[in-house]
Amino acid sequence: MHRTRARLSDGREIVYYDELPGRVPVPDPRGLPPVEPVCEVRRDPLTGDHVTITAHRNTRTFLPPADQCPLCPGGPASEIPDPSYEVAVFENRFPSFDVRTPPVPPMVDGVERARGNGRCEVVCFTDDHAASMAVLPVSRVRAVVDAWADRTAELSAIPGVRQVFVFENRGVEIGVTLHHPHGQIYAYPFVTPRTERMLAMAAGRDLFGDVLAAERAGSRVVTAGEHWTAYVPAAARWPVEVHLMPHRHVPDLAALDDAERAELAVLYRDLLRRCDALYDDPLPYVAGWHQAPVGEGRDLVRLHLELFSVRRAPGKIKYLAGSESGMAAWINDVAPEAAAARLRDVTAGGAYG
Amino acid sequence: MHRTRARLSDGREIVYYDELPGRVPVPDPRGLPPVEPVCEVRRDPLTGDHVTITAHRNTRTFLPPADQCPLCPGGPASEIPDPSYEVAVFENRFPSFDVRTPPVPPMVDGVERARGNGRCEVVCFTDDHAASMAVLPVSRVRAVVDAWADRTAELSAIPGVRQVFVFENRGVEIGVTLHHPHGQIYAYPFVTPRTERMLAMAAGRDLFGDVLAAERAGSRVVTAGEHWTAYVPAAARWPVEVHLMPHRHVPDLAALDDAERAELAVLYRDLLRRCDALYDDPLPYVAGWHQAPVGEGRDLVRLHLELFSVRRAPGKIKYLAGSESGMAAWINDVAPEAAAARLRDVTAGGAYG
Numbered sequence: 001m002h003r004t005r006a007r008l009s010d011g012r013e014i015v016y017y018d019e020l021p022g023r024v025p026v027p028d029p030r031g032l033p034p035v036e037p038v039c040e041v042r043r044d045p046l047t048g049d050h051v052t053i054t055a056h057r058n059t060r061t062f063l064p065p066a067d068q069c070p071l072c073p074g075g076p077a078s079e080i081p082d083p084s085y086e087v088a089v090f091e092n093r094f095p096s097f098d099v100r101t102p103p104v105p106p107m108v109d110g111v112e113r114a115r116g117n118g119r120c121e122v123v124c125f126t127d128d129h130a131a132s133m134a135v136l137p138v139s140r141v142r143a144v145v146d147a148w149a150d151r152t153a154e155l156s157a158i159p160g161v162r163q164v165f166v167f168e169n170r171g172v173e174i175g176v177t178l179h180h181p182h183g184q185i186y187a188y189p190f191v192t193p194r195t196e197r198m199l200a201m202a203a204g205r206d207l208f209g210d211v212l213a214a215e216r217a218g219s220r221v222v223t224a225g226e227h228w229t230a231y232v233p234a235a236a237r238w239p240v241e242v243h244l245m246p247h248r249h250v251p252d253l254a255a256l257d258d259a260e261r262a263e264l265a266v267l268y269r270d271l272l273r274r275c276d277a278l279y280d281d282p283l284p285y286v287a288g289w290h291q292a293p294v295g296e297g298r299d300l301v302r303l304h305l306e307l308f309s310v311r312r313a314p315g316k317i318k319y320l321a322g323s324e325s326g327m328a329a330w331i332n333d334v335a336p337e338a339a340a341a342r343l344r345d346v347t348a349g350g351a352y353g
Numbered sequence: 354m355h356r357t358r359a360r361l362s363d364g365r366e367i368v369y370y371d372e373l374p375g376r377v378p379v380p381d382p383r384g385l386p387p388v389e390p391v392c393e394v395r396r397d398p399l400t401g402d403h404v405t406i407t408a409h410r411n412t413r414t415f416l417p418p419a420d421q422c423p424l425c426p427g428g429p430a431s432e433i434p435d436p437s438y439e440v441a442v443f444e445n446r447f448p449s450f451d452v453r454t455p456p457v458p459p460m461v462d463g464v465e466r467a468r469g470n471g472r473c474e475v476v477c478f479t480d481d482h483a484a485s486m487a488v489l490p491v492s493r494v495r496a497v498v499d500a501w502a503d504r505t506a507e508l509s510a511i512p513g514v515r516q517v518f519v520f521e522n523r524g525v526e527i528g529v530t531l532h533h534p535h536g537q538i539y540a541y542p543f544v545t546p547r548t549e550r551m552l553a554m555a556a557g558r559d560l561f562g563d564v565l566a567a568e569r570a571g572s573r574v575v576t577a578g579e580h581w582t583a584y585v586p587a588a589a590r591w592p593v594e595v596h597l598m599p600h601r602h603v604p605d606l607a608a609l610d611d612a613e614r615a616e617l618a619v620l621y622r623d624l625l626r627r628c629d630a631l632y633d634d635p636l637p638y639v640a641g642w643h644q645a646p647v648g649e650g651r652d653l654v655r656l657h658l659e660l661f662s663v664r665r666a667p668g669k670i671k672y673l674a675g676s677e678s679g680m681a682a683w684i685n686d687v688a689p690e691a692a693a694a695r696l697r698d699v700t701a702g703g704a705y706g
Contacts, residue, residue: 044588045564047550049681051588055688096676096684110567111587165682167675175672184675192680197400211398214463234464235397235404288679306679319528320673322520322537323449326641326659327545328402328681329518331449335408 001146008079010034012091017147019086026074026081037098039116041189049193052116057094071180073127080124086140087147088124089185095120097188099158114189117160121151121185129180132282133168134272136181142265145253148185148289149261153254155187156294163188163195163293166253171284173310173317183287191293198290199297208302212245220340222274227260228267232340237330239312240283240339242271244305251292252303271307277346285309354499361432363387365444370500372439379427379434390451392469394542402546405469407449424533426480433477439493440500441477442538448473450541452511467542470513474504474538482533485635486521487625489534495618498606501538501642502614506607508540509647516541516548516646519606524637526663526670536640544646551643552650561655565598573693575627580613581620585693590683592665593636593692595624597658604645605656624660630699638662
């Protein structure tokens with residue numbers, strides 16, 4: 001794969017990933033003003049969790065014309081100047097974390113603070129606006145996997161970054177406004193609260209190996225290959241939730257070998273097709289790659305995908321109300337065993353002929 | 354206040370709270386089949402958090418006619434047989450936790466399990482379908498506070514209950530389908546994940562006293578009285594978030610004295626009115642009372658309200674996407690200091706003449 005770097009008109013980086021060499025990036029004609037992010041991380045004294053305050057994002061002025069997608073290639077409103085691309089990655093114009101964010105005092109009102117150092121990127125999977133990850137050829141899914149791995153390695157090397165999160169939000173039900181197939185990457189300056197919990201549970205044992213072995217022996221496996229197993233976890237929080245875990249203990253996408261990446265491209269696309277076949281229309285979902293922290297705790301966490309959906313029935317979504325959003329106590333109306341059976345039994349290719 | 358107990362036709366308990374004695378409950382004419390809840394608690398091996406599986410709730414058959422509210426008094430579809438009431442509390446017909454739920458094996462596929470022992474209640478604040486907590490007279494808000502306190506004491510005494518959560522979900526934006534003013538109570542058989550975090554942070558120090566002192570000295574106080582202070586927390590996760598904390602270290606609503614309850618009724622209603630005055634229409638919100646665990650850790654957690662909203666601008670809501678729902682890493686686009694200034698400056702009575 002060939003990587004070509006360029007800059008957008010406001011100084012943000014854009015990186016093209018191509019099968020063949022020779023891309024000569026088209027300059028960004030927009031003359032955008034410089035990005036001036038203000039991101040601050042505060043540690044909640046009641047829970048110890050890090051919360052990020054990004055007041056600049058609520059006043060977003062960048063609204064492309066309704067008929068112009070900023071992720072379609074070229075054109076006056078596009079974030080991607082080139083007239084065509086395979087996989088393109090660029091720095092988010094409204095980042096939650098950014099290396100350019102100014103310093104903050106380390107303690108105010110008894111609360112630890114830090115500047116939101118890090119980086120947020122947008123990953124475009126294809127220049128075809130009407131496509132989706134599930135309908136791309138396996139070779140393109142593999143190219144996306146390689147791009148994710150390359151971004152993970154590069155963002156992990158930014159001084160101060162503690163964890164890199166690769167994810168895709170899809171569907172208006174979870175607030176997605178850009179329908180062009182894309183995902184995001186957050187490089188956090190802290191270890192996320194969910195991963196902190198995993199680190200606490202993993203201390204002194206092979207937590208992920210144990211969980212994988214138990215799930216493979218259980219009744220919730222959806223599909224599996226030589227290198228990966230997909231299963232609905234025993235304590236699933238969402239009506240649709242699938243984890244995809246590698247059989248080898250690797251910290252992140254960058255550590256996957258060629259055979260693992262090749263199988264992942266096939267299995268991941270199969271999984272998305274199964275999800276889309278559950279109901280009459282494509283499933284809204286969050287697909288998040290949990291990766292080990294950079295530095296301390298790196299050996300304790302195994303790379304894995306957690307994919308979930310708010311859809312609990314055709315036309316019905318699960319809302320997070322008092323118990324979930326107030327107390328973090330999830331109530332799931334769907335038995336994980338039943339969810340696994342449905343995902344196992346759907347014809348993965350059905351929705352795609 | 355006078356408490357009157359009765360049973361609905363399927364055996365569920367209903368409790369009326371009245372200013373005057375003498376209520377003679379009307380029998381429930383519906384002849385409902387017995388409630389047969391199946392609630393199972395599983396401990397997520399990756400995080401240690403308890404997740405509750407309630408497969409019986411996804412097949413709810415109880416759908417009242419569209420023109421008949423089950424919380425309006427009397428009538429063939431009502432859950433409250435009496436023709437009028439002040440405050441009425443009854444066991445939820447589709448509970449997430451219930452003392453009647455059958456046993457489960459303690460360990461399956463390496464995952465700890467327990468039956469979802471506990472109790473879920475619905476609390477009706479008024480028999481006036483068109484009212485809301487914010488427009489009720491202070492005397493009725495006080496009656497609701499007294500009912501909450503009484504329910505907390507009673508549910509805490511159920512063998513196996515570890516924490517009682519009193520809350521109100523309001524607004525279609527968070528999935529509320531019954532518009533009649535009401536809240537809920539969950540009596541959990543475990544300490545909720547959010548409270549577990551607070552217990553860890555509170556070990557060996559006066560966490561809540563320290564936080565309250567820092568917030569009272571800071572710039573985010575919204576309103577305060579002799580016994581309570583309302584503030585936007587420094588590390589607020591939501592675009593609108595207010596905590597209301599008592600000045601005295603009490604574990605739960607049942608422990609509040611008369612003066613604290615009296616002031617709470619005034620301040621809580623004032624706070625809701627401020628929230629409703631933020632935008633053109635009433636604010637969708639979750640208002641949750643965090644109470645100390647029953648038993649171990651009881652002295653470490655102070656009663657407080659956490660009220661928050663998904664609304665980040667008129668007509669716009671904050672969606673929980675990858676970072677929040679995948680990693681529990683909240684990104685808040687609104688500075689807590691700005692949110693506090695807005696809540697301080699709105700005329701609380703404005704929306705109500």
